Amino acid sequence: MPVARPEPQEPRVIAHVDMDCFYVQVEQRRNPALRGQPTAVVQYNDWKGGGLIAVSYEARKFGVKRSMRGDEAKMVCPSINLVQVPVARDKADLNVYRSAGSEVVAILATKGKCERASIDEVYLDLTDAAKEMLLESPPELSELIFEEATKSNILGLPSDVSNREDSVRAWLYQVDADYQDKLLSCGAIIVAQLRIKVLEETQFTCSAGIAHNKMLAKLVSGMHKPAQQTVVPSAAVQDFLVSLPVKKMKQLGGKLGSSLQDDLGVKTVGDLLNFTEEKLQEFYGVNTGTWLWKIARGISGEEVEDRLLPKSHGCGKTFPGPKALKNNASVKTWLDRLCEELSERIQSDLNQNKRIAQTLTLHARACKENECDSIKKFPSKSCPLRYGTGKIQEDAMKLFESGLHDFLGSQNTKWSITSLSVAATKIFDIPSGTNSILRYIKGPNSTVSPANLDPPSVLEDPSLGKKLHVTPNHEEHCEPSSSEKEEHENNSNLAKPHQAKEEKRVSKKLTEVKGTCSILKFLSQSSPVINEKRKFDGLICSHPGTESSSKQNKAEEHDKSARSVDKDKFNAGGSHSSSSTWMFNVEEIDPAVVEELPPEIQREIHGWIRPPKNSSSKKRGSTISSYFRPARKSG
Ligand code: TTP
Numbered sequence: 001m002p003v004a005r006p007e008p009q010e011p012r013v014i015a016h017v018d019m020d021c022f023y024v025q026v027e028q029r030r031n032p033a034l035r036g037q038p039t040a041v042v043q044y045n046d047w048k049g050g051g052l053i054a055v056s057y058e059a060r061k062f063g064v065k066r067s068m069r070g071d072e073a074k075m076v077c078p079s080i081n082l083v084q085v086p087v088a089r090d091k092a093d094l095n096v097y098r099s100a101g102s103e104v105v106a107i108l109a110t111k112g113k114c115e116r117a118s119i120d121e122v123y124l125d126l127t128d129a130a131k132e133m134l135l136e137s138p139p140e141l142s143e144l145i146f147e148e149a150t151k152s153n154i155l156g157l158p159s160d161v162s163n164r165e166d167s168v169r170a171w172l173y174q175v176d177a178d179y180q181d182k183l184l185s186c187g188a189i190i191v192a193q194l195r196i197k198v199l200e201e202t203q204f205t206c207s208a209g210i211a212h213n214k215m216l217a218k219l220v221s222g223m224h225k226p227a228q229q230t231v232v233p234s235a236a237v238q239d240f241l242v243s244l245p246v247k248k249m250k251q252l253g254g255k256l257g258s259s260l261q262d263d264l265g266v267k268t269v270g271d272l273l274n275f276t277e278e279k280l281q282e283f284y285g286v287n288t289g290t291w292l293w294k295i296a297r298g299i300s301g302e303e304v305e306d307r308l309l310p311k312s313h314g315c316g317k318t319f320p321g322p323k324a325l326k327n328n329a330s331v332k333t334w335l336d337r338l339c340e341e342l343s344e345r346i347q348s349d350l351n352q353n354k355r356i357a358q359t360l361t362l363h364a365r366a367c368k369e370n371e372c373d374s375i376k377k378f379p380s381k382s383c384p385l386r387y388g389t390g391k392i393q394e395d396a397m398k399l400f401e402s403g404l405h406d407f408l409g410s411q412n413t414k415w416s417i418t419s420l421s422v423a424a425t426k427i428f429d430i431p432s433g434t435n436s437i438l439r440y441i442k443g444p445n446s447t448v449s450p451a452n453l454d455p456p457s458v459l460e461d462p463s464l465g466k467k468l469h470v471t472p473n474h475e476e477h478c479e480p481s482s483s484e485k486e487e488h489e490n491n492s493n494l495a496k497p498h499q500a501k502e503e504k505r506v507s508k509k510l511t512e513v514k515g516t517c518s519i520l521k522f523l524s525q526s527s528p529v530i531n532e533k534r535k536f537d538g539l540i541c542s543h544p545g546t547e548s549s550s551k552q553n554k555a556e557e558h559d560k561s562a563r564s565v566d567k568d569k570f571n572a573g574g575s576h577s578s579s580s581t582w583m584f585n586v587e588e589i590d591p592a593v594v595e596e597l598p599p600e601i602q603r604e605i606h607g608w609i610r611p612p613k614n615s616s617s618k619k620r621g622s623t624i625s626s627y628f629r630p631a632r633k634s635g
Pocket residue numbers: 018019020021022023024053054055119120225226
């Protein structure tokens with residue numbers, strides 16, 4: 001359920017940028033003969049010509065839609081070019097589109113905080129850039145406004161006038177505008193410049209929305225497509241929202257939106273204005289009630305996250321019509337392929353970006369024999385993610401079996417699977433200096449898994465996913481490899497000057513505390529300063545923006561951990577007194593995870609862990625497979 005975030009006091013300038021018919025543009029760049037032609041990208045499949053996943057604007061004019069299959073598209077537009085998505089392991093290989101998306105992100109991220117929201121979308125916080133422009137070269141003093149900016153669509157301005165560009169220019173120039181509008185004008189100019197830069201450097205066009213918050217920017221970015229931008233001045237917000245169908249809002253596309261329509265008769269966002277905040281809270285709880293009350297007024301405090309990399313990795317395949325999978329063996333074959341790709345992707349994320357995924361999730365669509373419109377859905381299942389293709393494959397199959405068990409209930413009936421996907425989520429950055437974790441996970445002969453140290457919490461309480469979990473290092477792998485050393489040194493250069501000193505100090509204290517046992521050696525290598533860096537597909541650049549928030553998160557995390565850590569046994573944690581230290585809670589180490597570790601580390605951990613006084617507080621599975629038990633039936 002959506003939750004209202006506190007709004008910042010100062011006005012912000014937020015943009016949402018979305019690429020036009022993205023996969024088609026990538027294919028057109030690969031084969032320029034397709035430019036300007038009706039074209040669609042087709043998901044590999046020989047059933048009715050495959051499913052369309054991206055359609056060029058030229059083909060849309062003929063009525064070609066994404067929901068069509070290739071054969072149908074050929075009927076409505078005989079001249080259409082159908083391009084097959086590249087294939088690897090008998091399924092779509094989206095790498096070429098992913099890296100094309102990354103090219104765009106690299107350009108857009110140059111002007112402010114940038115959040116990669118999907119393969120072809122980003123949010124930008126351009127507040128600082130807009131303020132700077134307003135101070136240094138405000139639009140009203142510029143002789144010539146950047147031409148692309150004058151093509152903007154400004155909500156609230158008449159759009160059918162013959163001199164539209166003149167009226168846009170006048171709006172951008174207005175001397176007596178209020179501060180908020182002036183900032184938006186600057187935002188519009190900056191986004192126009194960025195879009196031109198994207199076009200020049202990548203040959204791709206994109207569309208954008210520019211507003212005071214993410215919600216409004218997202219709502220309008222697709223309003224005028226392709227290759228256009230739309231601005232939402234504050235004065236236009238109410239009129240825009242009043243007739244906007246609730247289902248158009250990202251968070252209202254599902255059950256909440258249906259309930260608003262069915263239970264409260266709310267069809268448009270404007271209809272929400274008929275309800276008091278208290279009334280909405282009565283129906284949907286305090287948080288969601290307040291959120292609804294605020295969005296009806298165009299208020300949203302959600303921040304642009306500083307993240308140039310995807311939030312998760314997913315890998316899926318559909319099996320339409322006769323392709324449906326009907327037995328465990330065929331499911332296993334496909335799951336193995338999907339997991340192999342997922343494993344490669346998380347491994348490369350780890351190698352390039354030093355990020356670890358914590359949770360493996362399996363989604364499927366299924367039907368029972370003769371009951372294909374049965375409402376019962378195949379339940380999604382999750383477990384702690386263990387690195388290594390074989391382990392991911394094994395776990396995914398167990399998740400499938402567990403889901404199937406729940407799906408079928410007591411019925412002993414035939415089934416078929418029409419879609420399967422696996423995802424790696426809850427990805428976190430490894431703090432700088434912890435090269436040994438990498439060494440441990442990536443180790444050439446590593447037969448052990450990185451295993452999460454707090455898996456049940458991750459599954460039960462999403463908020464705990466923010467904690468940092470680390471994996472003890474294999475004793476022999478304490479010394480980082482030369483490439484890791486280089487990486488470490490590079491990172492250190494970006495961190496604060498006092499970091500090295502601080503590291504030495506902590507390292508010394510740890511050694512005093514515990515001698516040279518393997519895990520403390522590993523801990524002593526950890527840097528107490530959270531790395532101030534921004535990662536982008538392996539590129540690292542300096543990034544002052546997140547320091548304070550990182551510190552705050554660390555402080556909270558530290559607080560939480562400090563409350564429960566066994567200080568007698570693990571006063572190494574206490575030595576990391578700085579708010580930016582990272583640590584883990586010994587008592588929360590799952591026995592199932594410990595069993596996955598090398599014997600010497602197991603012995604060491606067993607040495608730390610005393611049976612908790614109140615053992616009911618930590619009910620953990622005894623093996624990894626305990627996570628795969630079918631969920632208990634309710635009632
Ligand atoms: P979208 O941004 O939804 O669409 P688009 O970029 O093709 O077109 P538009 O100009 O309207 O934004 O999706 C981005 C890419 O993601 C799209 O080119 C193909 C892929 N995609 C799928 O593979 N399957 C899907 O169901 C959707 C919606 C998108």
